[in-house]
Amino acid sequence: MNQKKLIAKLKRQLEIMKEIVRDIELATKEAFPIGTSVDYRHGEQLRTVRVVGHSDWGAPRVEVAGVTGKTYWIDVHRILEEVEA
Numbered sequence: 001m002n003q004k005k006l007i008a009k010l011k012r013q014l015e016i017m018k019e020i021v022r023d024i025e026l027a028t029k030e031a032f033p034i035g036t037s038v039d040y041r042h043g044e045q046l047r048t049v050r051v052v053g054h055s056d057w058g059a060p061r062v063e064v065a066g067v068t069g070k071t072y073w074i075d076v077h078r079i080l081e082e083v084e085a
Contacts, residue, residue: 021058024060025054025055025056025058025060028054028055028060028062028076029054032051032054032062032076032079033051034051034052034053034054035050035051036050036051037049037050037051038050038051038062038064038079038082039079039082040074040078040079040081040082041078041081041082046082047066049064049065049066049074050064050065051063051064052064052065052071053071055073059075060075060076060077061073061074061075061076062074062076062079
């Protein structure tokens with residue numbers, strides 16, 4: 001393929017990726033709204049935390065607050081591991 005075709009293909013793929021990322025961000029906000037309590041594993045320990053924010057930079061992450069009030073970011077996949085579908 002020539003360079004123009006490759007660039008056009010790359011642009012199409014990036015547009016698809018942007019749409020998927022937007023869908024993931026929306027689904028994360030709907031599934032885990034601010035104020036929701038969620039469980040995740042930290043090593044062998046099951047922790048319950050409260051969602052206090054959502055990532056807006058393309059990563060499926062939520063900001064949570066633990067029992068001490070400290071806030072930190074965790075990947076959504078860690079929460080999903082504890083959720084029964």
